[in-house]
Amino acid sequence: xxxxxxxxxxxxxxxxxxxxxxxxxxxxxxxxxxxxxxxxxxxxxxxxxxxxxxxxxxxxxxxxxxxxxxxxxxxxxxxxxxxxxxxxxxxxxxxxxxxxxxxxxxxxxxxxxxxxxxxxxxxxxxxxxxxxxxxxxxxxxxxxxxxxxxxxxxxxxxxxxxxxxxxxxxxxxxxxxxxxxxxxxxxxxxxxxxxxxxxxxxxxxxxxxxxxxxxxxxxxxxxxxxxxxxxxxxxxxxxxxxxxxxxxxxxxxxxxxxxxxxxxxxxx
Amino acid sequence: xxxxxxxxxxxxxxxxxxxxxxxxxxxxxxxxxxxxxxxxxxxxxxxxxxxxxxxxxxxxxxxxxxxxxxxxxxxxxxxxxxxxxxxxxxxxxxxxxxxxxxxxxxxxxxxxxxxxxxxxxxxxxxxxxxxxxxxxxxxxxxxxxxxxxxxxxxxxxxxxxxxxxxxxxxxxxxxxxxxxxxxxxxxxxxxxxxxxxxxxxxxxxxxxxxxxxxxxxxxxxxxxxxxxxxxxxxxxxxxxxxxxxxxxxxxxxxxxxxxxxxxxxxxxxxxxxxxxxxxxxxxxxxxxxxxxxxxxxxxxxxxxxxxxxxxxxxxxxxxxxxxxxxxxxxxxxxxxxxxxxxxxxxxxxxxxxxxxxxxxxxxxxxxxxxxxxxx
Amino acid sequence: xxxxxxxxxxxxxxxxxxxxxxxxxxxxxxxxxxxxxxxxxxxxxxxxxxxxxxxxxxxxxxxxxxxxxxxxxxxxxxxxxxxxxxxxxxxxxxxxxxxxxxxxxxxxxxxxxxxxxxxxxxxxxxxxxxxxxxxxxxxxxxxxxxxxxxxxxxxxxxxxxxxxxxxxxxxxxxxxxxxxxxxxxxxxxxxxxxxxxxxxxxxxxxxxxxxxxxxxxxxxxxxxxxxxxxxxxxxxxxxxxxxxxxxxxxxxxxxxxxxxxxxxxxxxxxxxxxxxxxxxxxxxxxxxxxxxx
Numbered sequence: 001x002x003x004x005x006x007x008x009x010x011x012x013x014x015x016x017x018x019x020x021x022x023x024x025x026x027x028x029x030x031x032x033x034x035x036x037x038x039x040x041x042x043x044x045x046x047x048x049x050x051x052x053x054x055x056x057x058x059x060x061x062x063x064x065x066x067x068x069x070x071x072x073x074x075x076x077x078x079x080x081x082x083x084x085x086x087x088x089x090x091x092x093x094x095x096x097x098x099x100x101x102x103x104x105x106x107x108x109x110x111x112x113x114x115x116x117x118x119x120x121x122x123x124x125x126x127x128x129x130x131x132x133x134x135x136x137x138x139x140x141x142x143x144x145x146x147x148x149x150x151x152x153x154x155x156x157x158x159x160x161x162x163x164x165x166x167x168x169x170x171x172x173x174x175x176x177x178x179x180x181x182x183x184x185x186x187x188x189x190x191x192x193x194x195x196x197x198x199x200x201x202x203x204x205x206x207x208x209x210x211x212x213x214x215x216x217x218x219x220x221x222x223x224x225x226x227x228x229x230x231x232x233x234x235x236x237x238x239x240x241x242x243x244x245x246x247x248x249x250x251x252x253x254x255x256x257x258x259x260x261x262x263x264x265x266x267x268x
Numbered sequence: 269x270x271x272x273x274x275x276x277x278x279x280x281x282x283x284x285x286x287x288x289x290x291x292x293x294x295x296x297x298x299x300x301x302x303x304x305x306x307x308x309x310x311x312x313x314x315x316x317x318x319x320x321x322x323x324x325x326x327x328x329x330x331x332x333x334x335x336x337x338x339x340x341x342x343x344x345x346x347x348x349x350x351x352x353x354x355x356x357x358x359x360x361x362x363x364x365x366x367x368x369x370x371x372x373x374x375x376x377x378x379x380x381x382x383x384x385x386x387x388x389x390x391x392x393x394x395x396x397x398x399x400x401x402x403x404x405x406x407x408x409x410x411x412x413x414x415x416x417x418x419x420x421x422x423x424x425x426x427x428x429x430x431x432x433x434x435x436x437x438x439x440x441x442x443x444x445x446x447x448x449x450x451x452x453x454x455x456x457x458x459x460x461x462x463x464x465x466x467x468x469x470x471x472x473x474x475x476x477x478x479x480x481x482x483x484x485x486x487x488x489x490x491x492x493x494x495x496x497x498x499x500x501x502x503x504x505x506x507x508x509x510x511x512x513x514x515x516x517x518x519x520x521x522x523x524x525x526x527x528x529x530x531x532x533x534x535x536x537x538x539x540x541x542x543x544x545x546x547x548x549x550x551x552x553x554x555x556x557x558x559x560x561x562x563x564x565x566x567x568x569x570x571x572x573x574x575x576x577x578x579x580x581x582x583x584x585x586x587x588x589x590x591x592x593x594x595x596x597x598x599x600x601x602x603x604x605x606x607x608x609x610x611x612x613x614x615x616x617x618x619x620x621x622x623x624x625x626x627x628x629x630x631x632x633x634x635x636x637x638x639x640x641x642x643x
Numbered sequence: 644x645x646x647x648x649x650x651x652x653x654x655x656x657x658x659x660x661x662x663x664x665x666x667x668x669x670x671x672x673x674x675x676x677x678x679x680x681x682x683x684x685x686x687x688x689x690x691x692x693x694x695x696x697x698x699x700x701x702x703x704x705x706x707x708x709x710x711x712x713x714x715x716x717x718x719x720x721x722x723x724x725x726x727x728x729x730x731x732x733x734x735x736x737x738x739x740x741x742x743x744x745x746x747x748x749x750x751x752x753x754x755x756x757x758x759x760x761x762x763x764x765x766x767x768x769x770x771x772x773x774x775x776x777x778x779x780x781x782x783x784x785x786x787x788x789x790x791x792x793x794x795x796x797x798x799x800x801x802x803x804x805x806x807x808x809x810x811x812x813x814x815x816x817x818x819x820x821x822x823x824x825x826x827x828x829x830x831x832x833x834x835x836x837x838x839x840x841x842x843x844x845x846x847x848x849x850x851x852x853x854x855x856x857x858x859x860x861x862x863x864x865x866x867x868x869x870x871x872x873x874x875x876x877x878x879x880x881x882x883x884x885x886x887x888x889x890x891x892x893x894x895x896x897x898x899x900x901x902x903x904x905x906x907x908x909x910x911x912x913x914x915x916x917x918x919x920x921x922x923x924x925x926x927x928x929x930x931x932x933x934x935x936x
Contacts (some may be wrong), residue, residue: 017761024768080667137675
């Protein structure tokens with residue numbers, strides 16, 4: 001009987017997890033201006049407001065610029081670090097990796113405030129660029145965690161074999177290592193992208209006069225009039241993330257099929 | 269001990285030197301992995317590095333490939349010092365223990381991998397790949413996905429991939445250890461044939477003494493970073509130069525011996541259970557591990573005598589202590605009269621000859637010429 | 644002759660390793676180590692209104708720690724994130740256990756996927772949704788009044804409980820995943836051995852499963868505790884700004900009031916508290932790892 005009660009609990013837990021998400025479209029299509037039951041009627045007005053909102057468009061564009069840059073930078077830095085930590089032994093490795101992975105266990109407010117203090121001290125103006133610097137710092141440890149798994153599953157004799165067959169170190173990296181860790185690189189890029197796109201407090205501290213999507217959302221949540229539109233925005237974000245995840249999963253499976261590796265589970 | 273390989277070729281000594289080790293030392297920090305290795309491997313030779321894990325045999329192989337830098341000494345290939353030659357520039361290719369088949373490429377792409385910088389035309393390269401596959405018995409497998417192959421097939425792809433480049437030396441790092449017994453034995457024979465066909469120098473690393481005996485022209489037995497004995501399989505088996513080598517290769521019985529005297533190239537001995545006899549100086553050159561001299565003999569050099577059989581040379585009375593039946597063979601543990609520790613005797617089972625019971629009184633035939641004295 | 648010393652040095656593993664790690668390491672030194680050192684330095688400097696005067700002083704710490712408001716905020720932060728951690732981990736354990744032990748192997752990744760999907764949407768909106776759910780005229784109150792269970796809608800927002808539920812929801816997968824991983828590592832034959840030796844299921848769970856899952860549980864505790872104590876958004880949105888936590892006051896001091904030394908001292912203080920808690924759990928984890936061997 002233990003099995004069925006556990007299953008029941010699992011079901012309730014899923015309800016708890018999904019309740020906030022499921023409520024998004026409910027209110028996004030509700031014509032009432034107040035977010036409350038009972039529902040009034042069906043409307044697409046909030047989506048119309050959403051797509052007509054230029055400030056939001058700008059914030060989204062900024063966020064995408066930041067997220068794409070962060071994704072590229074942190075995955076690149078992650079590839080270096082993951083390669084170094086899985087392939088080479090060197091004195092002080094634990095300490096070096098500890099420093100690089102530190103943002104993982106540092107409250108975001110500490111990262112935000114320390115970066116802010118230093119950027120102001122060196123006189124660097126706050127802009128999208130400074131947000132990219134901060135987000136890259138935060139996303140790199142996650143990228144490394146994902147890439148470490150990809151790199152450590154590489155058989156070292158594969159690269160030795162390529163080297164032995166006449167390739168240089170660089171062409172070995174290009175022809176053998178890179179294709180084999182590509183699924184890891186894609187996951188790492190996606191993860192960094194998502195972390196950056198969703199990050200609020202560091203962006204809030206370092207963006208200066210610029211606006212990102214989370215900063216815009218945070219600013220609008222104070223105005224009850226804007227909430228239905230935010231519900232529509234949330235609905236779009238949920239749909240977008242599901243599409244993104246499904247695509248990622250598709251590529252991961254294809255990568256597995258190509259190399260015949262065993263399926264060891266999802267992205268996290 | 270089949271000797272498929274040694275037949276019908278120029279004697280080793282007259283062939284050119286292919287690989288030379290001169291006082292090779294290798295340290296990993298404080299750990300002394302190779303302790304002054306000096307040896308020569310000849311052109312076209314099937315050479316094995318044999319030893320327990322951690323003896324430095326793989327390290328030594330990797331110094332030939334260039335994957336390990338040596339701390340001092342020199343490695344020469346075909347007369348050239350290799351110290352500043354990177355692995356991708358050496359005239360060697362390697363078959364890895366894990367085969368290292370590139371999982372994202374097809375079989376054909378794997379085999380043709382080393383031809384990327386080859387100036388030949390695409391068609392010529394494709395032909396070379398097809399020939400290499402045919403040579404290892406995988407004709408028509410070119411378009412298959414590499415990750416779908418069985419262990420034995422991967423092994424063949426790895427061989428084809430290395431041999432297509434026509435290296436001067438092929439290095440094999442425990443290439444058969446991951447295969448089942450049946451396929452392993454089949455691959456041993458195929459490797460010997462292949463080596464004779466291509467005439468390339470093969471250097472094989474293995475911890476399996478049987479494999480080394482079957483396949484090699486010569487074997488270097490290694491312990492703790494040193495070559496303990498370098499000899500052809502038969503010498504190694506019949507005349508191990510130390511008790512450690514004797515223990516590592518096959519089974520050997522040991523009995524304590526007392527040296528009575530030496531004269532005219534012979535050593536006089538007294539051995540409990542066998543009595544007084546003498547051996548030649550040649551038989552007496554092996555090192556014992558302790559201070560006490562011992563004589564050693566292989567299980568098949570003794571014979572249990574049945575009713576009415578006569579010993580050709582000498583015989584000793586004994587009692588059967590344990591019987592292990594193997595189908596084609598029976599192993600008897602036998603106590604020679606006056607000796608507590610049993611000695612092992614292997615007997616081929618012959619139709620009509622019964623397997624003896626434990627406790628049976630019997631006589632054992634032996635010959636002083638088959639003994640080795642460790643002192 | 645062995646290779647020349649210079650060549651050997653260039654080929655050595657250590658040098659290759661340092662070369663490879665250097666871009667990432669330099670980035671971390673410039674944007675993490677240097678800022679943290681600056682933050683520490685500032686916390687010992689003196690505030691000169693618009694400038695920071697490099698006169699060494701411990702006055703900032705004295706001010707921060709003697710301020711009853713800061714102390715109560717710090718205490719509240721520890722209590723809230725402690726509560727959140729407890730709730731999250733206790734709720735997450737049965738789910739991790741269910742997926743690891745009762746879901747067929749082929750469906751496990753599907754379940755993990757199902758659990759992580761909600762967390763790929765905006766954190767801010769997810770937090771805000773709890774305001775929608777817990778509001779005076781929100782979802783729960785609508786249901787309660789609709790069913791006639793109560794005439795007066797319940798006041799649930801602006802409370803520590805509301806903050807805790809919101810954060811427990813936000814960090815759920817971070818707790819499930821490490822526990823799941825450690826449960827997956829348990830050799831199933833150990834459990835059979837436990838049952839075989841005549842122990843019942845509950846006892847086997849208590850004496851075998853739970854101790855072996857402890858590293859994952861402690862990992863989950865760390866992963867939930869550290870970010871929640873520094874959360875800025877939830878106290879603002881769900882606490883209505885009336886129940887600030889450390890992140891909110893640090894932000895106030897550094898950006899709004901612009902007292903950088905005091906803000907730095909508060910940030911460093913908060914970090915020390917987090918580090919102290921983390922060290923306690925790391926120590927516990929080490930004890931467990933040693934005990935299980």
